[in-house]
Structure formats: C-alpha cells, structure tokens
Amino acid sequence: MDISQLETFLAVIEERGFSRAASRLRRTQPAVSHTIRRLEDEIGEVLFERASREGTLTAAGELLREYAERLLKLRGEASAALRELRSLERGHLQMAANEYTCLYLLPVLDRFRRQFPQIGVMVQRTLASRIPEHVAGRNVELGIVTFPSEEPQLRSISVYTDSVAFIVAPNHPFARRRKVAIRDLGSEDFIAHNVASPLRRRVIALFQQHKTPLNIKFEMPSLEAIKRFVAMGNGVALVPGLTVRDELARGELVQVQVPELRIDRQLLLIHRRTATLSHAAQAFLKCVKAIAAENGAPFSFRRDARPAPSHSPAPDL
Numbered sequence: 001m002d003i004s005q006l007e008t009f010l011a012v013i014e015e016r017g018f019s020r021a022a023s024r025l026r027r028t029q030p031a032v033s034h035t036i037r038r039l040e041d042e043i044g045e046v047l048f049e050r051a052s053r054e055g056t057l058t059a060a061g062e063l064l065r066e067y068a069e070r071l072l073k074l075r076g077e078a079s080a081a082l083r084e085l086r087s088l089e090r091g092h093l094q095m096a097a098n099e100y101t102c103l104y105l106l107p108v109l110d111r112f113r114r115q116f117p118q119i120g121v122m123v124q125r126t127l128a129s130r131i132p133e134h135v136a137g138r139n140v141e142l143g144i145v146t147f148p149s150e151e152p153q154l155r156s157i158s159v160y161t162d163s164v165a166f167i168v169a170p171n172h173p174f175a176r177r178r179k180v181a182i183r184d185l186g187s188e189d190f191i192a193h194n195v196a197s198p199l200r201r202r203v204i205a206l207f208q209q210h211k212t213p214l215n216i217k218f219e220m221p222s223l224e225a226i227k228r229f230v231a232m233g234n235g236v237a238l239v240p241g242l243t244v245r246d247e248l249a250r251g252e253l254v255q256v257q258v259p260e261l262r263i264d265r266q267l268l269l270i271h272r273r274t275a276t277l278s279h280a281a282q283a284f285l286k287c288v289k290a291i292a293a294e295n296g297a298p299f300s301f302r303r304d305a306r307p308a309p310s311h312s313p314a315p316d317l
Contacts, residue, residue, distance in 0.1 A: 001042055003075065006068040008035045009047065012055045013065060021055075091119045091280040096126040096134045096143040099223055100240050104144060104160050104267050112287045119280045128197065135270050141281050143270045147198050148304075153273050158302040159288055160267040164199065165241040167253045169233045179257035182206070186213045189235035191226050194219035202263060203238055210260055227253065240265070 011021040012032065022029040040047055045060035057065060097105060102123060109121060126134055131143040136151050148156060166185075168174045174184075185207075192200065207214040218235060220226045223243050230237050231252050238261065247253040269288065271277060277285070292301040 001039055003071070005035055005039045005042075006071060008032055009039060009064070010068055010072065012036065012048070013057065013061075016055050018055070091278065093119060093121045093142070093278065093280040093284060094124065094140040095121070096124045096131045096140040098126060098128045098131070100243055101128070101144040101146065101267055103242050104162075108284070108287050108291055111291065112284055115287065116280070116283055119283070127195065132270060135272060138272070141271060141275070141278060142284065145268050145270060146265050148268065149270055154270050155273040156268040156270045156304045157285075157288070158266045158300050158304075159269050159292065160242075161298040161300065162265050162267060163241045164203075164238050164261065164263040164265070165244055165248075165255045166236065166238055166258045166261060167227070167230055167244055167248075167255055168236050169231055170251060170254055171233060172236070172254070174236070174256045175254040177256060179259065182210045182258055182260040183212050185236070185258070187215075189215055189217040191218045191220060191229050191235045191237045192216045193223065193226065194221055199238075199240075199263070199265070203261070206261060 008021065008025065011025055012018055015021040015024055018032050018036075019029050022032045025032065036047065043060070043064070045064075046058050047061035047064060049056040049058060095105070102125070105123060109123075112119070112121070124134070124140060126143075128145055128147070131145050132149040132151050132154055134140050135143040136153055144159070145156075146162075166180075174180055204214060218229065220229060223239055226237050226239060227244060227247055229235065231247070241255075244253055244255070248255055269285075271281070289301040292299040
C-alpha cells in the first residue's frame with residue numbers, strides 16, 4: 001500500500017461515499033473504486049460493506065483507518081519539520097574543538113545564537129589530533145584545528161590568525177622589559193601542557209636552533225592551569241595569545257616579546273569535502289564569514305586552495 005491509496009481510503013470514509021470522495025479528489029468514481037479494490041487486494045481484506053452506499057467500514061476497515069490516520073499525520077509532521085529545518089526554526093549542529101580553539105568559537109556562537117535561537121549546538125571537547133578523524137568519521141559536522149589535515153576528504157577554511165605569547169607574572173623581572181632575547185630564557189622554569197603538540201615541537205626546535213636550554217619543570221593538564229600557575233610566580237610559559245587576552249587586560253599576566261619566538265598559527269575550520277552540509281552548518285559558516293568581513297584581521301575566511309578529488313566534487317557553500 002502507498003500513501004495515495006490511504007488518502008483515497010480516508011476520503012471515502014470522510015465523505016461517506018465513493019462519488020463524493022471522487023468529487024473532492026477531482027477523480028472519477030471508477031478511478032476511486034479501482035484504488036480501493038487494489039488496496040483491498042494488497043492487504044487481503046474487504047474494507048467497505050458493499051451493500052452500504054455511505055462507505056460503512058468492515059472490522060478490517062476500522063483497523064486500517066486508525067493506522068492510515070496516524071501515517072498521514074506523521075507525514076504532515078515530517079513535512080512541517082523539514083520546512084522548519086530549512087527556515088532554521090529547528091535543527092542541531094555538532095562541532096569538535098579543544099580547550100584552545102573553543103575560545104575562537106565563542107564570539108561566532110554568540111552571533112549564531114542571537115540569529116538562530118532555535119538551533120541547538122553541541123561543541124565536543126576533543127584532542128586536537130583526533131578532531132579530523134571525528135569529522136571524517138561523521139561523528140561531528142564541523143571541527144576547528146590549528147594544523148592542516150592530511151585527510152584528502154576534508155576541506156579547511158582559515159578563520160583566525162593567532163600568535164604565541166610569552167607570559168610572566170607581574171612581579172617577574174622580565175615584566176618590566178618590552179622584549180627579551182631567546183638566550184635570556186635559558187635559566188627560566190617553563191610551564192608546559194602535558195599533551196604533545198606541533199607547537200611544542202616547534203618551540204623545542206627553536207630553542208635548539210638558538211642553542212638555548214629549554215627547562216620544562218612543570219607540565220599541566222590545561223591552559224587554564226598553566227596561566228594560573230604562571231600568575232602565582234612559579235615560572236614562565238608560551239601559550240596561544242587568544243587564551244590570555246583577558247588576563248593581560250586585567251594585569252594578572254604580562255606578555256613580553258621574544259623576537260626569535262614569533263610564531264603565528266592559523267585556526268582552521270574543517271568539514272567533509274563531499275558532505276552536503278546541514279542548513280544549520282551553512283548558517284554557521286555565514287556567521288563566520290560575516291564576522292571576518294566586519295572585523296578583518298585576525299579574523300578571516302579563506303578556503304584552502306587544494307582541488308577536490310576528481311571523483312567527488314566539493315559542496316557549494
């Protein structure tokens with residue numbers, strides 16, 4: 001049986017007859033009768049008392065009527081839900097970020113919430129190294145990382161440029177200096193994140209290049225812990241600039257320039273290259289693009305230049 005058969009079946013019931021149902025459906029009475037006979041043949045039951053001219057139902061007809069009404073109601077609800085989804089009156093967006101990259105998302109999510117308050121958003125905290133596989137594996141729709149992914153099925157968009165900040169406590173001797181040389185850092189106790197990262201490897205390489213010891217005396221599980229420990233006067237640290245803007249503004253930490261440690265990093269928004277993005281994800285990308293256009297650097301919206309694989313065209317965003 002199909003929906004059109006059930007619609008005809010219910011029309012006969014509601015109009016209390018085949019001829020009136022045919023008039024309502026703008027069909028001929030023989031066509032309506034044929035549809036009902038075909039439905040009866042498919043389910044193997046007689047649905048209407050043939051002796052009645054008012055479409056009196058048999059027991060099987062009464063049972064089918066209940067299910068037919070439920071099915072058509074569900075179809076109407078599904079159509080309404082899809083209309084709401086297209087108009088962004090409902091929907092859900094799942095993203096992956098780590099402790100650091102989530103900070104970039106905050107102003108974008110603030111705008112997105114104001115424009116589309118009915119859309120639910122879940123940002124999963126994930127190790128940076130695992131974000132590409134979560135996106136490629138369809139666990140989330142969007143991810144934000146600080147390194148280009150090697151996954152050919154992923155597409156990236158540069159959305160923010162951040163610089164690494166060398167931070168000290170306000171009472172540290174370096175706090176009174178505008179800048180220091182990397183060789184001045186050889187005797188300092190560094191506080192670092194306990195998860196290996198491309199940034200950490202790059203910093204180690206720079207210290208080796210300048211023949212300067214890098215004394216990592218403390219390793220912490222979060223950037224928040226690192227910042228607080230530095231503010232207490234227990235050492236110095238190199239952290240993403242995005243993560244210390246508030247502390248610098250409040251005077252809880254001091255940033256000192258180290259010319260040899262000028263490290264800029266691109267934050268990249270990634271998604272599956274061949275995916276048909278949800279209406280919610282497309283709206284989110286429009287918010288990202290609008291913020292970049294309004295604010296300029298360090299915000300941006302630049303898609304990667306790599307061509308899509310020849311067998312799978314890139315989606316139109």
